[in-house]
Amino acid sequence: MAERKQWKWAADPSLNKMEFTKLEKDGLDVIEAIVNIYSKEGFASIESSDMDRFKWAGVYQQRPKDGHFMMRVRIPGGILNSEQARVLANIAEDYGRDLVDVTTRQAVQFHWLTVESLADIFDRLASAGLSSFEACGDCPRQIMGNPLAGIDPHEVLDTRPIVAELEKFFLLNRDFSNLPRKYKISVSANIHNAAHAQINDLAFTPAKKAMAGEEVIGFHVWVGGGLSAKPYLAKQLDVFVRPEEVVKVAAGVTTLFRDFGYRQKRTHARLKFLVADWGPEKFKEQLMELVGELEPGGIDLTSGWNGGYFYGIHEQRQAGLYYAGLSVPVGRMNAGELNELARLADEYGDGTIGTCNTQNVLIRNIPEAKVAAFRNEPMIVKRFKLQPNTFVGYAVSCTGTEYCNLAIVETKERMRSLAHYLDDTVVLETPLRIHMIGCPNSCGQRQIADIGLQGALVKTSNGMVEAFDIYVGGTLEEPQFNRKLNARITVDRLGPFLAQLITLYKADRQEGEPYWRYVERVGLSHIQAQVDAILQPA
Amino acid sequence: MGEEKAESYLYKLEAVLEKGRLLTVVVIAQTDERAFSSAENNLLRHTIAPPHIKELSLVEKKPLGRQGVGYVVETSTFA
Numbered sequence: 001m002a003e004r005k006q007w008k009w010a011a012d013p014s015l016n017k018m019e020f021t022k023l024e025k026d027g028l029d030v031i032e033a034i035v036n037i038y039s040k041e042g043f044a045s046i047e048s049s050d051m052d053r054f055k056w057a058g059v060y061q062q063r064p065k066d067g068h069f070m071m072r073v074r075i076p077g078g079i080l081n082s083e084q085a086r087v088l089a090n091i092a093e094d095y096g097r098d099l100v101d102v103t104t105r106q107a108v109q110f111h112w113l114t115v116e117s118l119a120d121i122f123d124r125l126a127s128a129g130l131s132s133f134e135a136c137g138d139c140p141r142q143i144m145g146n147p148l149a150g151i152d153p154h155e156v157l158d159t160r161p162i163v164a165e166l167e168k169f170f171l172l173n174r175d176f177s178n179l180p181r182k183y184k185i186s187v188s189a190n191i192h193n194a195a196h197a198q199i200n201d202l203a204f205t206p207a208k209k210a211m212a213g214e215e216v217i218g219f220h221v222w223v224g225g226g227l228s229a230k231p232y233l234a235k236q237l238d239v240f241v242r243p244e245e246v247v248k249v250a251a252g253v254t255t256l257f258r259d260f261g262y263r264q265k266r267t268h269a270r271l272k273f274l275v276a277d278w279g280p281e282k283f284k285e286q287l288m289e290l291v292g293e294l295e296p297g298g299i300d301l302t303s304g305w306n307g308g309y310f311y312g313i314h315e316q317r318q319a320g321l322y323y324a325g326l327s328v329p330v331g332r333m334n335a336g337e338l339n340e341l342a343r344l345a346d347e348y349g350d351g352t353i354g355t356c357n358t359q360n361v362l363i364r365n366i367p368e369a370k371v372a373a374f375r376n377e378p379m380i381v382k383r384f385k386l387q388p389n390t391f392v393g394y395a396v397s398c399t400g401t402e403y404c405n406l407a408i409v410e411t412k413e414r415m416r417s418l419a420h421y422l423d424d425t426v427v428l429e430t431p432l433r434i435h436m437i438g439c440p441n442s443c444g445q446r447q448i449a450d451i452g453l454q455g456a457l458v459k460t461s462n463g464m465v466e467a468f469d470i471y472v473g474g475t476l477e478e479p480q481f482n483r484k485l486n487a488r489i490t491v492d493r494l495g496p497f498l499a500q501l502i503t504l505y506k507a508d509r510q511e512g513e514p515y516w517r518y519v520e521r522v523g524l525s526h527i528q529a530q531v532d533a534i535l536q537p538a
Numbered sequence: 539m540g541e542e543k544a545e546s547y548l549y550k551l552e553a554v555l556e557k558g559r560l561l562t563v564v565v566i567a568q569t570d571e572r573a574f575s576s577a578e579n580n581l582l583r584h585t586i587a588p589p590h591i592k593e594l595s596l597v598e599k600k601p602l603g604r605q606g607v608g609y610v611v612e613t614s615t616f617a
Contacts, residue, residue, distance in 0.1 A: 017605065065545065266604075405545075408570070408596060440598050456552075457596035459574050467595065488595060 005174060009263055016266045018138075019180075021049060027056030027137050028177045031122070034059075039119035043067040046115065056139060056177065058132025059118065062111055062403040069113045070403060071096075072135035073125060074171075075355050077145030077163035077187070078106030079364075080130070082342035082351040087128040089342070091121055093335035100338050102331040104396060104445050105184070106355040107135060107142045111403050133172060138179045140170040140254060144195045146188040147354025151316040151323060151364055155189040156206045156217050156301055162246050163187055169247050176254050180261035181269040184226070185250060189219070192306035196357060198233045198479045199225045199448065201271040202253050209240045209298025218242045220297055223253055223283060224275025227442035232272040233479050235280040237287070240295040252291035256283070305477040307433060308358040311393060312386050313371055316364075322371055323354075324363045326380065327388035330397040330416050331359025340379050348374045359396055389423035392416070396435040398444035400455075407438030409455030409466040414491065421495040426502050432515050434498075436468070447481040448474045450515035451498070458490055466491045472527055473519030482516075483524055487531045500534045501527075547599040549573035550609050553581055554593040561589075562611045570596055 009015065010023050030053035038046050054060065054069070062070045073088065080088075088108055092100045095117040096110035103109055113121065125131055135142055143163050150158040166185065170176055186203040188195035197203035204219040219241045225234030241249050257271045275283055288294055310325030333341075341361060345353045350365035361384065366374055380386060387393075395418070398404070400411030415436040422434075435449035446452035452471035457464045467490045474482030489497050502515075509518050519527055546568050553561040563580055567573040573596055581589055600607045 265606075405601065406599065408599060457570055457574075459578075459594040459596075464570060464574065464596075469597075488593070 014264045019263045027053045035119045038115045055137035058135035063405045071110045073108045073132045074142045076167040078147035078355040082345045084128045085342040089335040089338035098334045102359045105142045139177050144186040146190040146194045153317045157189045159189050180263045191303045206301040207298045224272040226272045229440045231447045237284045238297045240298040322366045326384040390428045391419040391422035394431045394433045395419040398437045400438040411436045411438045425499045452482045473516045475516035544568045546602040550598040551577045
């Protein structure tokens with residue numbers, strides 16, 4: 001066990017209970033206990049106080065709590081290589097009942113793991129340069145990025161070295177392994193906000209500034225974003241950060257969160273609460289006290305929002321090379337499919353694979369001469385399509401009751417079948433993003449969807465029936481969260497209801513008008529009137 | 539630790555009554571089914587004449603394992 005840090009807040013008697021658990025033993029110490037004790041002696045040997053600390057190893061108990069675990073693996077910036085993909089596939093095959101999920105933070109998730117398997121899984125991950133450590137817990141988690149970094153015609157600089165530096169700096173760094181709550185970083189130089197800056201605790205977005213007669217490409221900094229039950233859009237600080245200053249600034253922001261973030265109430269501990277209290281000006285001043293003077297903000301290079309979608313074959317920044325954006329319906333695949341992706345990456349590309357925050361994947365660096373053959377690969381034609389149908393292609397889902405203890409309804413399979421139904425029923429050539437979640441937390445990022453579906457259970461004469469509340473108009477293009485309609489739709493009616501609602505949009509929309517903008521133009525009351533008309537008894 | 543005991547949850551339910559009246563009910567239960575049943579019992583206890591419940595829905599659940607788990611229920615505002 002490493003030497004324990006003497007944190008200045010340790011003497012505060014008003015800390016929440018979890019803070020005392022973290023002071024008693026650092027979350028990272030559980031890794032040693034898992035390897036040396038729990039994986040050998042089994043589930044019954046787990047100290048109850050350590051169960052919460054399992055998160056620092058990237059592991060949670062899954063539903064039902066019968067000794068199985070979910071594990072999240074960090075994929076920094078959403079880029080991995082084929083060897084890593086094969087290691088992940090083998091873990092899923094050997095220990096995870098053949099299941100691999102790509103998450104909305106570009107990580108990979110396994111289910112059904114036993115504690116006995118964890119030491120071997122940690123070893124296997126390490127052998128491939130991967131880690132599950134701090135993928136959960138009150139620490140810097142998976143760093144979200146641009147899965148096209150280095151090849152993206154729409155990025156102003158290659159962020160891969162920056163993400164790698166951040167990962168190296170934060171991972172297993174005991175200066176930052178005891179934060180007030182979870183902490184999420186996003187780094188992208190893609191001008192279309194590929195890494196969802198506004199819903200992260202700390203985000204770096206592309207900017208430029210004339211300095212000493214020279215135009216410097218760097219970043220603007222956003223702090224305090226987050227979804228969950230009380231969503232909050234990040235605030236931009238008036239600073240310009242050179243690429244070589246990113247780690248310093250990230251360390252500064254994280255230090256502010258660590259030392260000034262609220263630890264009295266766990267529900268009031270995320271960075272967004274501190275940012276809301278301080279405001280961006282004070283936050284900037286405090287940051288500069290820590291890291292030194294920073295340049296005022298420059299020219300923002302962000303232009304719109306691509307939603308994190310990259311479908312199809314596209315030219316890269318490098319002439320003659322292409323990337324392929326593929327659809328993985330609701331992010332779920334099996335080990336064989338992940339192995340097949342690895343083969344495709346090796347055979348057609350340079351062996352690198354991107355994971356997208358839309359639960360999709362992409363293959364990078366395909367030479368022009370190989371594009372035609374790639375298109376005809378059975379996996380691409382039949383399963384992970386380049387041009388998925390609209391609704392399957394833009395459907396996102398959380399884990400739901402299948403594995404999550406907090407979920408009220410099943411989501412993953414339901415979202416997939418709902419998307420297929422809508423594709424069969426409504427012809428819509430333009431994207432319409434539907435996100436389904438099983439509880440008020442926001443693993444499926446319901447708030448930023450064109451149409452968000454949030455689960456509830458309704459009591460009927462036939463017993464409990466799963467249902468969904470409907471939210472409309474979310475986007476990060478002109479950032480706003482979607483808003484709730486007065487409608488709770490039982491699952492038997494959900495497909496037809498949405499088909500009618502979307503058909504009305506299709507008839508009323510202006511040329512190329514996305515659903516969120518349509519909601520903005522016609523107003524929520526107009527959409528509510530549509531809903532009321534649809535739901536009126538025949 | 540051994541065998542896991544059935545966990546209890548703090549459930550939040552919404553009851554839509556006639557004329558659009560909405561009641562929020564919070565109950566402790568170990569299963570969704572029991573949450574509905576407890577909510578109905580609490581609604582009965584709360585009213586003299588049995589309420590005509592147009593719709594009863596379970597909208598959130600939180601594990602009781604942590605002290606202080608609760609809900610904020612928005613009701614009316616004072617002028």
